[in-house]
Amino acid sequence: MEEKFVPIASKIGAQRHLIAIRDAFMVTMPLMILGALAVMFNNLPIDAFQNAMNTVFGGEAWKGFGGSVWSGTFAILSVLIAFLVAYNLAHGYGKDGLAAGAVSLGAFFALGGALGMSSNGLFIAIIVALISTEIFVRLIGNDKLVIKMPDGVPPAVARSFAALLPAMIVISLFGLVAAIFAAFGITDIIGSFYAAVQEPFMGLANSYPSALLIAFITPFLWFFGLHGANMIDPFLQTINAPAIEANLAAVTAGKAAPYIVNKPFIDSFVNLGGTGATFGLIIAIFLVGRKHKAYNVVNNLSMAPGLFNINEPMLFGLPIVLNPIMFIPFILAPMTLVTTAYWATRLGLVPVATVMPPWVTPPILGGFLATQSFSGAILAAVNLVISVAIYAPFVRIGVLQELKREQSL
Structure with missing residues (x-):
């Protein structure tokens, strides 16, 4: 086991793509905990508590608190993951993580991310982040695609222009993919993927x-x-x-x-x-x-x-x-x-x-x-x-x- 299994498992544990996904979810963990607690607060199965809150606030307006917290946690989970996975993976390659994260977000929304911002779009968010970053880090290393700025330009401005053409190419590619799917009658890629792959996979994992x-x-x-x-x-x-x-x-x-x-x-x-x-x-x-x-x-x-x-x-x-x-x-x-x-x-x-x-x-x-x-x-x-x-x-x-x-x- 030490000679055969442990080296392979160690390589898997050090694999940059898995590390990027793991670290991204570590960042979102407090949000998921908070979102779950907010929903628990809204739906606490104690009649005395529910009646007391309804009496004090004159109805169920108090549940707006939990709904608002959910909107800031679970409702944006896929968006956060699309950014964070790309950010961490680009760092693993020694590239600009902020630029990669921004490009991944753009690619996610180009593919239809507005329809899958919550955890329903989680699989697609991860796939988009990994693929977009892999393309981006290769393009940004190509001298022919770098717009060089003169000396004296602030570093932040120079970095943004260096990533300009690679970012445009990556986001355009995902927009082209969305257009191709739309031509075949699939306008909600994330919803279709969730119904066809993610939901059955979740059911299998629930066994x-x-x-x-x-x-x-x-x-x-x-x-x-x-x-x-x-x-x-x-x-x-x-x-x-x-x-x-x-x-x-x-x-x-x-x-x-x-x-x-x-x-x-x-x-x-x-x-x-x-x-x-x-x-x-x-x-x-x-x-x-x-x-x-x-x-x-x-x-x-x-x-x-x-x-x-x-x-x-x-x-x-x-x-x-x-x-x-x-x-x-x-x-x-x-x-x-x-x-x-x-x-x-x-x-x-x-x-x-x-x-x-x-x-x-x-x-x-x-x-x-x-x-x-x-x-x-x-x-x-x-x-x-x-x-x-x-x-x-x-x-x-x-x-x-x-x-x-x-x-x-």
């Missing part, structure tokens, strides 16, 4: 096997010292944001939320304490691993960060990385937790996660906030107990082996 794969692949990569979450995040975010928005829209309309598997589902019910549900490991060490001093020291250092889903001290301190004893529970725990959470939600025991709490929200509290229900908190608590039960025997084995090794020295 139980997909949830198991997500629960497996992240800890599997972490076991080899690779940041699993960062590596698969570009793929997950392309389905996560539209799924959350679709859930919010369904709840607002009084319908059932359609997508079980999304980021708040994984964060609140599976990654309890971080990848691998390591807060269960912390509790297991406290219960059955106290005979070993090193385990206790690492555990004490990991407890506070682990409460907020930061588990690097445990991953590298115990360690879990390249530790064959911990490999099985580190993989088994999240796959078991995703199973209980998925079927509890599918069977209607727990509401679908529609709100995205910050990923540092402590276990159990995150389950309550994500589902706006105490049953979500109960499910998270049950999953935490399950993770402790899975880790406990392996902690015991690890402690016994360490004690034997120390005695033999």
